[in-house]
């Protein structure tokens with residue numbers, strides 16, 4: 059778009075220089091992480107491959123949604139690629155309990171995830187097979203909950219209880235555009251983008267979402283720029299569930315699949331009540 063406006067104003071030389079610079083930047087970025095696109099860009103169509111680890115086995119998620127996360131000895135690079143050492147050393151968990159909608163086949167949807175952590179972040183690698191990726195915010199922010207998105211339910215102190223319009227727990231809707239969406243205390247739908255860093259890659263109809271999540275406790279103040287993240291340590295435990303809202307272009311969340319057998323009323327209570335979450339135990 060910048061190039062077009064430059065042409066219009068007759069600044070062709072500058073336009074060419076910019077094009078050269080952009081081409082060079084493009085080549086450099088390809089070399090650094092082949093064929094991966096940031097989800098923070100406006101386009102929600104991620105490109106090509108990351109040599110996804112499609113073969114390894116998946117551990118069935120327990121009905122109570124309890125998971126263990128192993129510590130990563132080095133920071134995980136959030137690039138949408140699963141090349142980090144920790145990802146090859148931990149198992150997949152599945153996220154295929156049907157919460158809403160009718161039974162899905164493996165072409166429509168299949169999901170699994172891996173967990174890791176260090177003192178600063180909870181890391182999640184999510185692999186989703188989805189036959190049609192619909193931009194989450196295509197129909198405006200008020201329809202954010204209709205998908206497609208990965209939903210992360212996090213209750214840092216495992217207190218349980220209502221969290222709909224407070225921050226004792228969060229239900230982050232991680233959008234295809236890279237936003238972390240939840241309600242604020244004014245009951246508005248807002249982005250908590252500094253809580254979650256996310257990148258996504260794609261191979262055929264398989265998408266890899268790689269995330270680093272900063273944990274905040276119940277003191278979190280949405281009006282402050284000074285919130286202190288929670289330090290993660292071995293044997294700490296948090297409330298946690300993960301789900302996928304699948305929208306295949308019918309302007310609805312056709313299916314909702316999660317990591318725990320049930321999730322409260324109609325399996326749709328997680329965005330209100332953290333009593334229904336499963337949990338993570340952090341181990342070395």
Ligand SMILES: [Ca+2]
Nearest residue numbers: 135136137139
């Ligand atoms: Ca990575």
Ligand SMILES: [Ca+2]
Nearest residue numbers: 166188189306
């Ligand atoms: Ca689908």
Ligand SMILES: [Ca+2]
Nearest residue numbers: 215217226227
């Ligand atoms: Ca809490």
Ligand SMILES: [Ca+2]
Nearest residue numbers: 188190305306
């Ligand atoms: Ca979809």
